[in-house]
Amino acid sequence: MGKEELATLFASDHDRYYKVNIFEEKGFKRQKCSKCAKFFWSQTEREFCPDHEYYSFIGKPPTNKRLDYVDTWKEIELFFKSNNHSIIRRYPVVCRWRDDLYFTIASIVDFQRIMENKVVFELPSNPLLVPQMSLRFNDIENVGLTGRHYTSFCMIGQTCNADADGGYWKDRCIELDYEMLTNRLGIQSHEIVFVEDVWLGAGAFGYSLEYYVNGLELGNAVFTEFEGNENSYHVMDNKIIDMGAGLERLSWITMGTPTSYDCAFGPIVQRLVDRLGISKDSEIMSRYFTAISGRLSEQINDINTLKPLIAKSLGISRDELSKIISPFEAIYTIADHTRTLLFAIADGALPSNVGGGYNLRVILRRAISILEKMGWDIKLEDVTDLHIDYLKQMYPELEEHTDDVRTILRLESDRYVGSNERMHAIATSIKNANRQLSVDDLIRMYESDGITPDFLERVGAIDKIPSTFYTRLADLHTEQNIAQTHKQTYSLAGIAPTKALYYEDMSMREFRAKIIKITDGRNIILDQTAFYPRGGGQEPDTGVLGGMQVIEVVKQADIIIHKLQNRSNFVEGQSIDGIVNNRRRESITKHHTATHILNSSARNTLGSWVWQNSAFKEEGYGRLDITHHSALNKEEIWKIEQKANDVVRQNLPVVINTYSRGNAEQYYTFRIYQGGVVPSNSVRIVNINNWDIEACGGTHVRKTGDIGIIKIMKSERIQDGIIRLEFVAGEAALKYLQRQESQLTSISQSLGSSKEKVVESLQKMIYETETTKKKIKTVLRKISPHVASSISNTARLLPKGNIKVYSIYDEELDEDYHIAIGEKSIELDPYLIYVALISRDQGLRVIVFAGEHARKKIHAGIIAKQLSIELGGSGRGNERFGQGGGRFKDKIGDSLKSVEELVVKEFSRTESEGNRDE
RNA sequence: GGGCCGGUCGUCUAGUCUGGUAGGAUACGGCAUUGGCAUUGCUGAGGCCGUGGGUUCAAAUCCCACCCGGUCCA
Incomplete structure (x- = not known):
């Protein structure tokens, strides 16, 4: 079902879907927009829906209240609290509870969990209100320019499960919103317009009412009533209200400032304006942004094409307008970008070149380049401090991250400088080389080095950007194929959940259970089991079931499936004994608890931005x-290891308890989600004496001392922003250390040294090898003239052309020697042909030199080639020098004999060719 | 998550497509010119061409894997 059909469906029964009590009570009438045919409700007669209105509130807000950003929130918070809503702390902007999102993009996302490809809603309280900071990067170009676009904004989420305790449906929802707008924000009710719309999501849909004041959309109440598809749908058991309203806009409507940025970033903008000494023309600004609001539409979404038109209507030149507006556009953009970075970094995201981190790096560099372009000496981290100072009233947790945010921003700013220097270096070398760049060159430079054609044009490396550049670039990115991982699933309809004995008693290794179902003779489902299934990065238990080997245990929903190595002849209903491989389970368990300890140890050592990205626990490591x-250095690794082992030695208790998700999140914060998404309503919290607290379904030791020792084997940077630590714990650690020692022992034995002095001995050996190499070189240089002259004397004179041939087979010296000697020999004797056959491990090498006179008649390369072919290989070269080789060592004698013959033949060939030429 | 680019004396780099003695610049050492310095000339030292495999008579060069750095897109 498409959106349009849905709209028709709901509009056909608008009294059932859209009409709410308050409309009746307050005299709101349903009307149709004469421009876009949308239906809307308002108290006054209107020709158009609010989509076609200017922001008439700019400069003259429709209320007597003036509420800045934070005060607007306080007002709304108070209102909903007094109407039985629980006020929930915001969720992180980094969306750790959903695999399909990097960032929290709306308030409702907080309460959505994906279970078996279906979205389910889980509200920690009912009804509730949350000031949810949300991040969106799809409209970056408009941020700072339009007065209302952001990369981060606070979506006030009014969320309610209509069918649960305390729930209400659309009448009450709109009544509350109406009261909030009128009583709390003081907006005249005749200014409010509700527009009918529909909402269509994955497997569910509903209708919605958007509310506008003076052309500004303030909020949207979505009523998700149905689930299913166009062919079959039904009313949901738990209908959900998702009302989202932008705090930036609610504040803006009361303030009537030129832009909503002036509200959201009020004190920040003011501080920057003061510091930079910018003068403000409020009159022009108000008129400009009002004009923008009316003209920016889906047809014209490029603000730059609008600017000249607006300048004209304001009666000033484009330059004058730009002079007034540009500094503010810059300040707004920087304020927006820094606020987004602040929340993202505080919540544990890092700028990088992969994943969601890429968006953060993009806006960070964008902010810096704006600062550079404006020539302002301002540091991003100073701006984030201003944000923290303002927002701590609403979000006190930001203050804890002040230093960490500064650290990351400084680091990333420095990286930007480095990358900028590289760009300039490349541009300069292009300019100096005076090379013409093709479109392909430009595309490659952009994609692999991040050098934009705009930059090259600005620094004068190219004359102008080829017209085809952007279309070519767009073409490259239209095709994207996303690889889907396929997971094996079993049809398990009607099977009861398996009782997880491994949770009830983590020390249980033997049990008796009844077989519920067998498929393939190999996949066994029991009524209960002590076998831990694969999950959360922990490898499954192995062992024996009814005498058969268990090689794999997986969990699907609440049902655990045991895979046997071979087909069994068990029957359903039979009772069998299970024995879990104890050694394996113990070792995996130690590694699992060690992972938790290391994770907190790394965070304490490195900084609060450290989160677990993923983990894997095996028997051996x-x-x-x-x-x-950044990559870790030795000291950091040692520190992490040290702290982890301190925790082990303190023998802290590991306490496991189960909480409801809402309580766990609000009490322990989102730090508990280190292992990723928890797909259930209750959360198992593993608490290592408050050193580390995580939601985890794995097996753990009772006391940290049980681990024995934790040893980090290595660390590597697997991608930008992610460091992998490989470690061993318990017996595996002992084995690892023993292996290391035995290697060290054998190295020191080979060196004829002791383990204590092995480094010293090795360095000495390397030094000796190097000096020996140098000595050989020197010796070769010194003796080569003498060897060359003796070669010249012993070479045999050929019957023709005064040419001498020297040939040798060498089993001891290598080609470097013969190249040096050959070179020297022909220098000394211009009539000489030098041929060396050199033995190698397998096969042999051929080196041929021809002196200055000899090469007039004899081509060294040809001699080398022919000799090599005889020897079962091939070769090449020029007149002076040729080389080649072959496999047949047994033909050396023949070849050596045939050298002279070959030379004579070659001589006569070139002779006759020479004659022909004459 | 999907790509792309790069890694060669201390530093900057040519050579990679098309396999054949690794070359230049700069800094460094020595000698000469000079009263001294700048300069200039001559000369010397400095390279397991990121690592490991493969192909080949022969690999910086071709193929594969890995490591390190950079970068674009979703």
Whole structure:
């Protein structure tokens, strides 16, 4: 079902879907927009829906209240609190509870969990209100320019499950919103317009009412009533209201400032304006942004084409307008970008070149380049401090991250400088080389070095940007194929959840259970089991079930499936005994608890931006990927290891309890989601004496001392922003250390040294090898004239052309020697042909030199080639020098004999050719 | 998540397509010119061509894997 059909469906019964009590009570009438045919409700007669209106509130807000950003929130918070809503702390902007999103893009996302490809809603309270900071990067170009676009904004989420305790449906929802607008914000009710719309999501849909004041959309109440598809749908058991309203806009409507940025970033903008000494023409600004609001539409979404038109209507030149507006556009953009970075970094995201981090790096560099372009000496981290100072009233947690945010911003700013220097160096070399660049060159430079054609044009490396550049670039990115990982699933309809004995008693290794179902003779489902299934990065248990080997255990929903190595002849209903491989489970368990300890140890050592990215726990070793901006050095690794082992030695208790998700999140914060998405309503919290607290379904030791020792084997940067630690714990650590020692022992034995002095001995050996190499070179240089002259004397004179031939087979010296000697020999004797056959491990090498006179008749390359072919290989070269080789060592004698013959033949050939030429 | 680019004396780089003695610049050492310096000339030292495999008589060069750095897109 498409959006249009849905709209028709709901409009056909608008009294059922859109009419709410308050409309009746307050005299709102349904009307049709004469421009776009949308239906809307308002108290006054209107020709158009608010989509076609100017922002008439700019300069003259429709209320007597003036509420800045934070005060607007406080007002709304108070209102909903007094109407039985729980006020929920904001969720992180980094969306750790959904695999399909990097960032939280709307308030409703907080309460959505994906379970088996279906979205389910889980509200920690009902009804509730949340000031959810949300990040969106799809409209970056308009940020700072339009007065209302952001990369981050606060979406006030009024969320309600209509069918749960305390729930309400559309009448109450709109009544509350109406009251909020009129009583709390003081807006005249005849200014409010509700527009009918529909909402269509994955597997669910509903209708919505958007509310506008003076052309500005303030909020949208979505009523998700149905689930299913066009062919079959039904009313949901738990209908959901998702009302989202932008705090920036709610504040803006009361303030009537030129832009909403003046509200959201009020004190920040003011400080920057003061510091930079910018003068403000409020009159022109108000008129300009009012004009923008009316003209910016889907037809004209490029603000730059609008600017000349607006300048004309304001009666000033384009330059004059630009002079007034540009500094503010810059300040607004910087304020927006820094606020987004502040929230993202505080919540544990890092700028990088992959994943969501890329968006952060883009806006960070964008902000810096604006600062550069304006010539302003302002640091991003100073702006984030201003934000923190303002927003801490609403979001006190930001203050804890002040230093960490500064650290990351400084680091990234420095990286930008480095990358900028590289860009300039490349541009300069292009300019100096005076090379013409093709469109392909430009595309390659952009994609692989980040050098934009705009930059090249600005610095004068190219004359102008080829017209085809952007279309070519767009073409390159239209085709994208996304690889889907396929997971094996079993049809398990009607099977009861397996009782997880491994949770009830983590020490249980033997149990008796009844077989519920068998497929393939190999996949066994039991009524209960002590086998831990694969999950959360922990490898499954192995062991024995009814005498058969279990090689794999997986969990699908709440059902655990055991895979046997071979087909069994068990029957359903039979009772069998299970035995879990104890050694394996113990070792995996130690590695798992060690992962938690290391994770917190890394965060304490490195900084609060460290989160677990993923982890893997095997019998023999563990792997922990953490988010961190730079590769680790030896000292950092040692520190992390040290702290982790301190925790082990303190023998802290590991306490596991189950909480409801809402309570766990609000009490322990989102730090608990290190392992990623938890797909259930109750959360198992593993608490290592408050050193580390994580939501985790894995098996753990009772006390940290049980781990024995944790040893980090290595760290590597697997991608930008992610560091992998590989480690061993318990017995695996001991084995690792023993292996290391035995290697060290054998190295020191080979060196004839002791383990204590092995480094010293090795360095000495390397030094000796190097000096020996040098000595050989010197010796060769010194003796080569003497060897050359003796070669010249012993060479045999050929019957023709005064040419001498020297040939040798050498089993001891290498080609470097013969190249040096050959070179020297022909220099000394211009009539000489020097041929060396050199033995190698397998096969042999041929070196041929021809002196200055000899080469007039004899081509060294040809001699080398022919000799090599005889020897089962091939060769090449020029008149002076040729080389080649072959495999047949047994033909050396023959070849050596045939050298003279070959030379004579070659001589006569060139002789006759020479005659022909004459 | 999907791509792309790069890694060669201390530093900057040519050579890679098309396999054949790794070359230049700069800094460094020595000698000469000079009262001294700048300069200039001559000369010397400095390279497991990121690592490991493969192909080949022969690999900086071609193929594969990995490591390190950079970058674009979703």
